Amino acid sequence: MNGVRDESAGRLEEALARLPRSVEPPGDLWPAIEARLEPRDSRSGGRRWQWPAAAAAAVLLVAASSLITASLLRRDNTRDDAVVAQRSPAPSGAVLAPAAFGPGQALGPAYLAARGELARSLEARVARLPPEGRLQLERNLAELRRASEEINAALELSPGDPLLEELLLNVYQDELAVLASVNQMAAGNGGTTNDPTRMQL
Amino acid sequence: MTNRFPRVRHALTRSLVMLPLLALAPVALAGTPINQRAGADPAGQVEISNVSGSVVVTGWDRPEVEVTGELGEGVERLEFSSSGKLTRVKVILPTRSSRVESTDLVLKVPVGSSVAANTVSADLTVRGLRGSQRLQSVSGDVETEAAAEDVECKTVSGNVRVAGSGQRGMLTVTTVSGDATVTRVAGEVNGNTVSGNFTVSMGEAGRSRLRSTSGDLGIRGRLTPDARLDFESISGDVRLDLDGPVSAEFDVSSFNGDIRSCFGPKPVRTSEYAPGSELRFREGQGGARVRIKTLNGDISVCNK
Numbered sequence: 001m002n003g004v005r006d007e008s009a010g011r012l013e014e015a016l017a018r019l020p021r022s023v024e025p026p027g028d029l030w031p032a033i034e035a036r037l038e039p040r041d042s043r044s045g046g047r048r049w050q051w052p053a054a055a056a057a058a059v060l061l062v063a064a065s066s067l068i069t070a071s072l073l074r075r076d077n078t079r080d081d082a083v084v085a086q087r088s089p090a091p092s093g094a095v096l097a098p099a100a101f102g103p104g105q106a107l108g109p110a111y112l113a114a115r116g117e118l119a120r121s122l123e124a125r126v127a128r129l130p131p132e133g134r135l136q137l138e139r140n141l142a143e144l145r146r147a148s149e150e151i152n153a154a155l156e157l158s159p160g161d162p163l164l165e166e167l168l169l170n171v172y173q174d175e176l177a178v179l180a181s182v183n184q185m186a187a188g189n190g191g192t193t194n195d196p197t198r199m200q201l
Numbered sequence: 202m203t204n205r206f207p208r209v210r211h212a213l214t215r216s217l218v219m220l221p222l223l224a225l226a227p228v229a230l231a232g233t234p235i236n237q238r239a240g241a242d243p244a245g246q247v248e249i250s251n252v253s254g255s256v257v258v259t260g261w262d263r264p265e266v267e268v269t270g271e272l273g274e275g276v277e278r279l280e281f282s283s284s285g286k287l288t289r290v291k292v293i294l295p296t297r298s299s300r301v302e303s304t305d306l307v308l309k310v311p312v313g314s315s316v317a318a319n320t321v322s323a324d325l326t327v328r329g330l331r332g333s334q335r336l337q338s339v340s341g342d343v344e345t346e347a348a349a350e351d352v353e354c355k356t357v358s359g360n361v362r363v364a365g366s367g368q369r370g371m372l373t374v375t376t377v378s379g380d381a382t383v384t385r386v387a388g389e390v391n392g393n394t395v396s397g398n399f400t401v402s403m404g405e406a407g408r409s410r411l412r413s414t415s416g417d418l419g420i421r422g423r424l425t426p427d428a429r430l431d432f433e434s435i436s437g438d439v440r441l442d443l444d445g446p447v448s449a450e451f452d453v454s455s456f457n458g459d460i461r462s463c464f465g466p467k468p469v470r471t472s473e474y475a476p477g478s479e480l481r482f483r484e485g486q487g488g489a490r491v492r493i494k495t496l497n498g499d500i501s502v503c504n505k
Contacts, residue, residue, distance in 0.1 A: 129357075130321060133339045136358040140377045140395040140414075147414050147435040151496060154456060158475045163454050167496050170412060170433060177393060181355060181375055185319070185337050 118179040125186035137182060144175045232302055233272040237281045241266045243311040244332065245286035249318040252292060254303030256320060260312035260329035267309040273302030347372055347386055367404050406430060413437045424449055428489035436497040443504040448485030453502060455495040463503035
């Protein structure tokens with residue numbers, strides 16, 4: 001048994017001795033690898049496209065929000081509740097403030113589409129809420145917006161912080177939940193007519 | 202006398218003319234009394250809709266729904282129908298009207314009914330029901346008693362008050378700015394608010410997930426061995442008071458708020474450069490899990 005083991009060990013040593021002492025590296029492989037990689041421009045193209053779009057959307061939405069808020073305040077001061085409920089548009093422009101996920105990270109098109117869709121349907125339905133309800137909604141959507149801005153600012157200081165990312169994600173989810181919830185409540189309440197005067201208090 | 206006291210005479214005459222009008226006034230201002238009743242499935246569904254005023258729903262042992270109260274002046278009619286398992290009670294407003302008074306509805310429904318009620322500013326009160334409840338109001342307050350079935354309360358600015366019976370069920374409370382007070386609930390409690398304050402007292406804290414943006418969260422309860430509690434706030438404070446022995450794993454962190462715990466180790470800084478701190482430890486065997494996260498809100502965890 002020991003003889004067999006000695007014989008195989010000897011063969012292994014001989015084979016090892018025949019191996020070259022050093023191996024020269026082949027030619028530079030990097031150029032070939034680089035050629036196969038996606039060009040840098042095309043990789044960053046998505047984000048470059050997102051920024052101008054997000055900026056344009058932001059300007060539009062902030063403008064819409066301001067107009068609607070001003071309109072609401074003016075009407076609240078000059079009209080009675082019924083007239084306000086009938087004529088004033090919803091403050092939903094405010095909900096469409098630009099959203100981002102940390103510095104330089106625009107949110108995905110699917111999220112923005114869902115948000116936009118909710119805000120559009122909200123516009124008609126929130127107009128049916130009593131003025132006090134609308135103002136409460138406006139104030140609290142602004143609260144959510146402030147929260148997301150604050151977390152985004154903190155993310156600039158601590159990029160990639162998992163706590164901040166989680167909180168930010170949840171704030172955006174909460175915003176969608178509030179929009180969906182108010183949408184549903186405004187659609188359900190009264191439930192008998194589309195006439196906004198019916199929602200007056 | 203006539204010439205000597207013209208003012209007195211004038212006042213007397215005016216009073217005599219006004220008296221009958223004053224007597225009639227309450228009748229003219231009051232709404233229409235409601236008194237309707239229909240047979241209903243003992244475990245059916247009751248849908249209620251009112252705009253302003255109040256809705257009070259009470260469970261009773263009869264297989265019928267009774268609606269009393271007062272229809273506000275200017276209201277078109279009360280829709281009351283019962284067919285199969287579904288009973289509908291809806292206050293119908295006229296298509297065009299500048300003035301509609303509030304309506305008060307008092308309903309008695311089979312105790313096993315499921316109730317879905319929607320209002321704008323009308324307060325909602327539910328008592329003595331064993332079926333599920335879905336209660337929604339924009340600015341009205343919602344007050345109910347929870348049994349073993351699911352209860353969902355949703356408001357924009359209205360406050361929510363839920364009194365549990367200690368039975369296990371699922372409670373979901375959603376408000377935008379309304380406060381919520383929940384007592385004696387067991388099973389699962391989920392809540393979400395933007396700026397409202399939530400105070401939740403659970404007998405047995407099994408599953409709970411509460412989130413707020415700026416509202417404070419206060420939770421009290423005894424952890425079940427496999428409890429899963431998850432609380433989160435951006436700028437609101439979170440306070441957890443645990444009754445009885447604690448056996449749980451804690452994962453507590455705040456980016457900018459203070460963390461205070463009456464037991465376990467001290468919180469540690471998460472980074473040399475950022476203000477965050479966290480507290481992770483196991484108490485006892487650690488079968489339950491408690492997770493609390495805030496951005497700016499302070500966190501307090503204590504046991505008694």
